[in-house]
Structures are given as structure tokens and as C-alpha cells.
Amino acid sequence: MKFDVQAIDKKWQDYWQEHKTYRTTNDTARPKYYVLDMFPYPSGSGLHVGHPLGYIGSDIVARHKRQAGYNVLHPMGFDAFGLPAEQYAIDTGVHPSESTARNTARYREQMERLGLSFDWDRSVNTSDPDYFKWTQWIIGRVYDHWYDCREDRARPIQELIDHLSAHGTAGLEAAESEALELSAEAFNALDAKGRSDLLMNYRLAFRSVSYVNWCEALGTVLANDEVKDGRSERGNHPVEQRPMLQWSLRITAYAERLLAGLAEVDYSEGLKAQQVNWIGKSIGALVHFDIEGHDEQLDIFTTRPDTIYGATFMVIAPEHELVDKLTTPAQRSEIDEYLTYVGRRSELDRVSENRVTGAFTGAYATHPLTGNRVPIYIAEYVLKDYGTGAIMAVPSDDDRDKRFAEKFGIEIIDVVDKTDYPGATLKDKVGRIINSDFMNGMEVPEAIEAATERIEAMGRGKRQVNYRIRDLVFSRQRYWGEPWPIIYDENDVPHLVPLDELPVTLPEMEDFRAVSGASPLERAKDWVATPRGRRETDTMPATAGSNWYYLRYMDPHNGDAFVGEEAVNYWRDVDLYVGGAEHAVSHILYSRLIHKFLFDIGKVPTREPYKKLLNQGMIGGPISYIHLGILLTDDGQRHPVWVSSDVAEGTPLTVEGIGSGYLVVDESTGTRLTPLRFVTETSVNNESSFRLYLTAVEEAQRLDHQDAAYFRTILQQASAFAWQTDREGRQYLELSVEQGKMSKRKYNAVNPDDICNRYGADCFRMYEMFLGPIDQAKPWSVSGIDGVYRFLRRYWNLFVGEGDRLSVTEEAPTRAEMKVLHTLIRKVTEDIDKLSFNTCVSAFMVATNELTKMNCRKRGILEPTVRLIAPFAPHLAEELFAALGNMDSVHHATWPEWREEYLVEDSITYPIAFNGKTRLTLDLPAEASREEIEAAVRADAQVQGHLTGKAVRKVIVVPKRMVNFVVG
């Protein structure tokens, strides 16, 4: 048997496929364990070495749990619908179904090359009609429900209709777009269209006009999480706010439960904090202000009702519905001018320059407590979407209000004395209330309570909770997504497409580009027109398919339900969910929402989908640059040359074929991106350095892949290289380097296939784990991978001796050998549990070093280590396990258990410290008592040497730990 990692990888990958080694059945006799990787979108560039970090970690857990006797569900599938897939298709001119199929196949190949133990028979793909049939069905269920705030759950829309026709809105506490009051008679008098419109106010999936993020370049609306700094996350295009008719999901109804549910899941604190911030709960009060000369009231939301005596003006959002009505003739032109200005400003302008702007409407509100006249302004800094879109401005205790007041010359009344709290900021909610009538002298928390009570008692408002989270816009004017399963009748009333007619598939289209706000599906006239009316032409966002996929894996081929009842009651939820932190907010939050909805309608037995979440760290890639300079030769000629990054301007240079002169730098010089595959990482004088060797340049001339082609065009920019020579006489240039994300554009993506082909999948797997804690970001570097390869080789050599023959003996193990084995069992078992994979690899190295030193070749020791290493190095383990005479796969073998009796120490090495400084160590019997230890230590000659001439004030003895003498 040869240590030929390529052959071993191939042999066992074929074997696993053929024997379906990782097939999972819904065998309810065994305890279940569900370990899931986040759904990848199969991009055209394939996997790079950053992706597998999480896959390997979860695979180790899956394999370990399998060996530990669990029925393990460890599936993989693809998030194939959505903007990226469609944008990629448009860029490459290939139909998304084709490119998706190709990319999916590539991903699967790469994953199989890594030896990941997925049950591919359970794979799903969101763009598969058998899958999105159920996506459409789920959204249909959401559409068919409303949220009863009193029972705190979703209920069928028919029950709402029954209530409305019997009592109207009386006694109704529902999650709603706007508060409505309606009698039963009025409801019953509505026609079909009127009734449908009214119900939209309550449905959990509803259609309404709202301000949405419109992205002109992508031709679609985007959800809040798809927008970063006023630009689209995908493609970095500008985004503006526009009122549009859109489908949305009423996630706000679930805000409180999404918040509360965080208490019962095991996510990192940071991730929980992000979810909490995104939901953005704030507790405060709703206050009504009368407006002079108008019947309407101005409603504002504040978290600081205690500062109401400091409210010297009001500000409403420019888009607020009362703006037009409140504007006085004298102020009309000023307001119109301001509205034009605001309309011109993009979201990006608003975010980037933080100027104080606004205009006076001419109207005044009446302060509910003082009766004072309070001017009403409009200003950009008040957002239409948050609270009521209006505020009472308290310039003494709010930065923005203060800047506004200063600019417009408005009175500032100090209402909170913070002298007792030096350093406190406005947000700390501390201080003593002044200038505030009945609240004077109160501390802030007390005053908030008192103010709220007073306002409620006066009928001027009420306590209120507000959330930052907005309802989730769920329409896209794009082709590549699930069509909304809706048909509008001749009265424009939407009707759900019934289950037996699902899925609503996409029409075949040649040109599926989105044009100016109209969905491409509108152009598919035959598809839109049905006997019952016209189809909805909006599609769903990518999250529609990915927010419930973990349930489909439980029962992927079920044609009668999205998941069978028995299957979901067995698998229940995901025990360990592994993926990148970039999906922390949106994906996790939205699938928690759908899960809670499915719980409400009795389709899932658990309240949360993911019990424990592990966010793997990003692996960055070095981005290297070659330096271009000008060689000014003695004859005054200028020659562009490639130089080392450490060559300064003015350095004398001699370049072969050109002559000598010195280096100059001008606007044509600088740095050029160098593909990572041509860069060699070395270490010189303990400093790491990145070099371009002559051999790599020659290689770039030969190879025909993209990186080489790019690099050739770059290298044409100069005619020569100012080579340096290393110790071995090879020619190179020093490059400059920075760390960045791995991406195709930066030519720094490293393909795991390349590493596997060189070192084998097992070495790659263990090396990625050895890099450090899995949740920490780290730069990719190949330095060190040789060390892991050497370790695997040494481990192999424990089993295989001279002439590549198995050299394992049947001798009985010694106590020392058993101690090595059981120490390893304990360490690996415990550390897998802690998801501390890097220390597992170290433990294997330590054990291998020790067994090599002992020259241990005994089956009784070595065979259990094969079962331990199987999750990490599945191929080598399989090869060795078979060589030891086992017929079944090592991955079905049991996990070894450690026994304490082999771990106990006979003697313990005690550090002996004097005033806390360790001076020597002494070996003492493990079972020695405190007194025996002290006596033995005091008797030691060396210890006495340290104690001579000093008074021992105290002796601290911690059995099995240490001894410390306090001397004076």
C-alpha cells in the first residue's frame, strides 16, 4: 500500500458514491442530528478556498455524530433563483437555467473532491419546479392569513372575514398597515374589490403602495438589506425612494416574537445584537398635538416624553401627508422649493452629507401641556417611514434638533440637568428634570413614567412600542424568480392559484431583461392571459426559496406536502447551522419569520429553525502588485521596466539588453495587479515576502487560462525586468502585497481543487482546520500546509513500514501507550463538541509524535485512532481501516470512548513559586495531601536554598496544581 493521496482520494470517493455511504433515511429509532451548511448560490467562478472552511467544519461534526450513533441529516443544495444568477446570465448571454445547471454541477464536483459527506439524493434547487411549487404554496398560506395580536399568532383570513362581517373592526386587534374603523354593515356593503382592498390591510402577504428602494440600473425594487449606503449591494448601483405598488410580507407582526426567540437559540452575541438592532425596538409614547386652524392632529412618537416641556418646534417628514394641507400661502413657495430640493437628492446624498436643511410650513401646533404655539417645519432628517413621520423637536436634548434650532433661530429650553452625570451623552437617559412644571426634580426614568401617565390621563396620547424593522418588500420586477401564484379577475381582485395548479412556472423567454420598472413577464402575453384573468407578473426575491429550504431536506421528494408531518416531527430543527456572517441578518431573520408562521399554522413543531449557529471566518487572499518603473539610461532614453517593490526612485540600475542608468517614476509608472497563482510566498530573514520568479513569467506565457491571459497583457507594458537573484541563483522581483477578499476580479482566488490535487483532500481539510479558530477571519497562506502533509505521512508510517507493507502488530499495549490513546480520544471528542477543530489537529500531531517516539505499531492503539481521525481525514482513514481488515466503512464504525483509568497520573510536576515567581519544579505523588506536599517541598534542598535568610509568611498549596511561598 502506497501513500498516494490522489489514488486514495479517488478510490474512496468512488466507493462512497457507489455504496451511497452517506445516504440518510428517516429512521426514527435513532436520535437525530441535523447539521446544515448555508445554502450556496452557485456562482460562475466556482468555490475558492474560503468557502470550504465552514463545509469542512460541519462535515467533521456530521461524521463524528454519525459515528457516535446519531441519524445524521447533512444535506446540500443550491439557492439558484435570484438577482445574482440572473445578472450573471445577462452578462454572459446564457439563459439562467443553463448557467445555473452548469454552475451547480461544478459546485457539486468541487464539493465531492473535498470528501464532504453530503447525501446528494436529498439535494434541492430553488429553481426546480418541484421545489418552488412549495415556495409558492407557502407564500399562498401567508397570503391567506392575518395576525391576531391578542392571541399572538397567525389566523386564517376567513376568521377575520367572519369577525368583520359580524362586528366590523370592533374588538379587533390585528397587525395592520393602517388603523381602520369600520362597522359590520359597512364591511358587508363592500363590493368584491372593496373587500379585497380592505383585507390587504391585514393579510400577512399583502399588496400596497409604499416607499420602496428602486434601483433603476437593475430595473427592480430591493429590500432594505439589499441596499448598502444608498447603493445596491449587487452591482453597486444608485437606489432611490419611490412610491410603488408592491407585494410585501408583514414581518412587523412578528417583530416581538423574533426578538424574544433570540433567548432560546445559541447564536453568537454579535449576531444576536445585529438582529436586535435590525428589529430596532424602542419604547416611548405616541402624543397628539392640535394644529391651529385645522381639524387634524399631528401625531408624533417620542422615546423621551419627559422632555416634552423642551419641545419648541415640530418637524414632519417632507413626504408626510399633511405637508400640503399645513403649508400657508405665504410659505408655499419656500416649501415647494424645499420639496424640489429633497426630490433631487438621492439616498446617497442624504447619507453622505449630513447637512441641516428644512423649511417652515407656516402652521403652528399647540403644546398639549403648556398651550404654547409651536411652529411646524419640514426637514429631511425626519423619515417618513419611522414612527409617525413626525417628531416633537427638543433642541436641548437632541443633537439634530439642536443644530436645526440653531440654524433657524428657534428657542432652546433646557429641561434636563445632567451636572450630576459628567460625561453622560444625550442617549444615556439620565439627569434631573428642570423647567418642566410637575416633573421638576425628577430623575429621567421617573419623569418618563410621569409624563406618559399625564399624557394618557389627558387623552393626548398613549404608551407605544415602535420597531425600526419595515415590512419586507417581496416583489421583484425580474424574470428569474418564483412567479407570485396570483391571478387577477376582471375586477382586479387577486385570487390565489390553488395547490393543484401549482407550480406556476416561468414562461420561456428569449429576452428576459427588465426594462424601466415593468416586469419582463408582462411581455409574455400568452402566459399572462388565463381564462380566469391575468397573472401577476412580479416574481419573488431570492429569499423566498431560501427561507424554508432546511425543511425540504427532511423530505425532499414529497409530492403531497412541502414536508411530511412525520419527517418534520422527527427532524424538527437544525441542530447546527454553519455559514458566513454576511447572511446574519437577512437570511436568518427571514427564515425565522417563515418558521414562526409555519409554527402558527401547525406545520412545524418548533418555534425556532436553527438551534445553534456557527459563523465561519472569512479567508482573505493576498493581493499582490508588480511595480513598473522607467529606466533612464545614460543616453537619455526612457525604458519601461519591471522592478522590485523595494527599489527606490533614483537607484542606479543595469538591465540586461537595455543598459545602465537609474530608475525614475512618473505618471505612467506604478503598480499592476499580479495573479496570485504566479506569486511565490517565501520567508527571508524571518520576514515574509512575495516574489515573482522568472519561471512564473515563463509559465504565464505558456498557460491558456484567464489569469495567464490577463497577466500577459500586463507584462507587455514594459520591455524588461530588473531581476534580482536569490541564494539559489534564481531570478525574481519583489512584489508589494495587501490583504483583501478573495475574488475573481482581484485574481487572488485560490481554487481548492488545485490544493487537493497537490496534497490530497485530507491534507487540505486538516490544513484549513489547523489555520486557527473556525470563526476567526484569517488570510490564506500555503506556508504550513507542508507541515500538515508531513504529519499525515508520519501518521501513515505508524501503520505502514518497509516495502509499503502493513506493519501493525497484535501485541498488548502498554500503559503509557494507552495513556496517549485515551488522552487523544478525550481531547478530540471534547474539542469537536466545542467546534475547536484546530486544537484537534494539534492533538493528532502530538499523539503521532509520541507514538512514533515509542515506536508503537500495535493494533489496539492504532485502530481506534483511525476511527478518531476519520471525520478529519476521511480518505486516509478509510484506506487504513480497510487495510486493518475491516469490511465496512470507517464512517459507520463507532466512536471510541475514553476511560479515566488510563488518564490518571501517578505523579504530578508541581511548579514551586516564591512570591509568585516559579523557580523550580518538583515531582510529587498525585495523591499527596496538602500537608504531605508542603512537607516534601520544604524538605527539598533547592527549596531550602531559596528560603535561607527569608521569613516564610505564608505557604499556598493547591493539590495537583502548584505551591507558592510568600516570603518577606
Added chain:
RNA sequence: GCCCGGAUGGCGGAAUUGGUAGACGCGCUGGACUUAAAAUCCAGUUCUCAGUACUGAGAGUACGGGUUCGAUUCCCGUUCCGGGUACCA
């Protein structure tokens, strides 16, 4: 600005109810084997100072304080780095 992480040799990192700081690996230095190289194996490798090999002394986990017999670990303050988020009333 706010929230969340983090800072340990030349490098990746290890060390948890507070008890020998630097496991393991890389790199580097020296040696063995070899015609040579590669591979492999052995030894050394936190820094400073002192000495004769065995060694000894001092400093040391971003920085400044504190608690403690004892602090990488707990507390207070500061700096820097990474991530998220931002006119959210």
C-alpha cells in the same frame, strides 16, 4: 457616532472554575544521511543581560492602573485593528 469582536514569539496560533505563558505547526539556525539536491531524521529557537558545558538573573501576553499569595484569564481607564450599523426621534 453607536453596537459587537479582537490585540500573546519572525508568522498562524495554544493555554478557563485565576495556578509552570508560548502546546502544535510554519519559518529560521546547526547537525546527520547524500556525489549533490530534494525528501527524511535529530537538536536549538520569546527578548535582554551574565557566565564554564550542565546554567543563572531580569523583563515579557497592545498600553496605564487595580483586586489577589498568584492575572493572558477578573475589574477600571486608554490606544489601535476588524466587522456591523447609522439623521430611527
